[in-house]
Amino acid sequence: MGGVIIRLYQQSDAEAIAAMINQDPLNFQYGLTAQEFDRELDEPGERIRENTFVLLVHAQIIGYLSLCFSDSGDRIHVYCYAGVDQDWRRKGIGTRILQFIVQHLTNIAVSEERTIVFVHRADSRAAGLTELALQQDMIPGHELRILRNAQLDRIAADPLPGYVLSSPKHSDAASWAAIYNDAFGGHKTADQVIHEFKRSDYNPDLYILATSIDGMPAAFVSSKLVGEMGKIPTLAVRPEHQGQGLGQALLAEVLTRLRKAGAIEVTLTVGIDNRKALHLYKKLGFGSYATRCNYYKEIRPSSAK
Numbered sequence: 001m002g003g004v005i006i007r008l009y010q011q012s013d014a015e016a017i018a019a020m021i022n023q024d025p026l027n028f029q030y031g032l033t034a035q036e037f038d039r040e041l042d043e044p045g046e047r048i049r050e051n052t053f054v055l056l057v058h059a060q061i062i063g064y065l066s067l068c069f070s071d072s073g074d075r076i077h078v079y080c081y082a083g084v085d086q087d088w089r090r091k092g093i094g095t096r097i098l099q100f101i102v103q104h105l106t107n108i109a110v111s112e113e114r115t116i117v118f119v120h121r122a123d124s125r126a127a128g129l130t131e132l133a134l135q136q137d138m139i140p141g142h143e144l145r146i147l148r149n150a151q152l153d154r155i156a157a158d159p160l161p162g163y164v165l166s167s168p169k170h171s172d173a174a175s176w177a178a179i180y181n182d183a184f185g186g187h188k189t190a191d192q193v194i195h196e197f198k199r200s201d202y203n204p205d206l207y208i209l210a211t212s213i214d215g216m217p218a219a220f221v222s223s224k225l226v227g228e229m230g231k232i233p234t235l236a237v238r239p240e241h242q243g244q245g246l247g248q249a250l251l252a253e254v255l256t257r258l259r260k261a262g263a264i265e266v267t268l269t270v271g272i273d274n275r276k277a278l279h280l281y282k283k284l285g286f287g288s289y290a291t292r293c294n295y296y297k298e299i300r301p302s303s304a305k
Contacts, residue, residue, distance in 0.1 A: 004093065006100050009052035009064070014038045016061040017054070020083050031226065036200050041066065044191040053100070055084075055093065062088045065097055067104075072187060075115040078105060094132050102136060102297065109299045120295040133295035142294045144269045145278070147286035152259040152266065154285060160249035163218065164211050167204040170194055175217035176209065183236035201226070206261065208254055210246055221250040223258055223266075230255075230263035235277075248280055255284065 014034035021032050041049040047069040055063035065082040080101060084093045101118065109116045120138055122129035123146075133140070168176055173193040180188045196202065201224055210219040219237040223230060232254065237247050258266055269292060270277045 003057055004062075004096055005056045006053050006096075007056065009041070009049070009054055009066075011038055013054050013061060013064070017064045017083070020061070020064070020085055023086060024083055033200070040199075042195075043068070044195055045189060046070065046192075051104075055097070057088075061085075063093055063097065065101065067101065070187065075117055077117045077119060079119050079121070090128065094128055095135060098132050098136055102299070105299050109301045113301050115301070116299040118297045118299060120297070122293045122295060124291045130293070130295075136297060138295035138297045140293055141296050143272045144292040144294075145272050145288045146267060146269050146290040146292060147281050148265060148267050148289050149255070149281075149284070149286045150265045151285040152255055152263060155252055155255045155259065157252040157256040158249065160210075160245055162213055162244075163246060163249070164213065165208050165250070165253060166211065168197070168207055168209040168220070170197060172209055172217065173197070176220055179217055179220055179238055180234065180236050182238045196222075203261075206254065206257055208250055208257075210241075210250055212241070219246050219250055221254045223254050225258060225261050225263055228262055228264045230258040230261075230266035232266060232268040235268075247277075248284070251280065251284055 014037050018032045018034045018037045021037070041052055048066050051067035051069070053065050054061050055065075063082065063084040065080055068079045068081070070077045070079070082097055084097075098120070105116045105118055108114075118138075120129070120133050120136075122133055125146075173190040176193045177188040177190050180186055197207075203225065206223040206225065208221050209217060212218050217238075218241040219235075221232065221235045223232045225231075232251075235247060235251060237250075255266060268281070268286070270281060272278075272291075
């Protein structure tokens with residue numbers, strides 16, 4: 001789209017970006033401040049600040065994009081968080097953003113001689129995201145269901161023998177990261193966990209660490225509350241502790257805490273092929289109401305030469 005300028009983010013842009021995010025119901029960050037947005041760009045190890053850009057028309061910010069780098073050794077996975085002003089949607093801005101991202105990542109792949117896998121997340125609640133992926137010949141891959149529970153008053157939390165539930169401390173960050181990595185095969189670090197614990201919306205009562213009676217960290221659940229809406233980003237149980245009811249106990253406990261904190265509805269996401277998790281969530285009152293599909297584009301240094 002002609003007339004659109006894309007430049008590197010400056011700290012003075014944060015207020016306009018935060019206002020844009022707060023107007024978007026799908027971002028689930030109502031009340032985000034400029035300071036909070038700027039702080040999130042310093043997530044340890046993800047190279048976000050130097051890969052955050054704004055889109056301008058006649059010096060007015062109409063959109064932004066932040067690229068998050070996850071180094072998995074043989075390649076780099078890159079995820080994008082982006083937003084477009086409501087008045088500028090469906091005008092080709094999304095296409096412009098995606099074209100810029102692909103070219104930017106191609107330049108990085110060549111300069112660093114690394115293969116980059118760009119991940120584009122298409123939410124069924126947002127029009128046009130799937131079409132954008134197909135325009136760039138991206139390949140559909142992992143699909144998630146977005147689940148919602150508005151029957152929190154029916155949840156009863158019962159203690160699980162053999163485990164102790166507590167709010168995590170900074171000293172638990174390494175254990176928290178290890179549980180995540182064991183459960184999902186990730187590369188989360190203790191520094192990233194501490195960064196999360198320092199967020200302004202972090203509520204220690206809504207983060208729960210499960211430890212076995214012999215003192216071994218076994219599982220955790222994280223959640224947040226914005227207004228009357230709750231969200232559960234992660235429920236992780238180490239493989240050796242699965243099948244003992246720990247996941248259900250943690251989920252029931254955090255749902256109870258969210259309800260007491262004022263939530264009337266809670267959402268989470270789960271892979272469509274994760275039958276055990278889907279069964280658990282359905283058992284506790286969650287129903288499917290949207291989907292999210294990850295589209296992938298592999299960018300090799302050799303393909304750009």
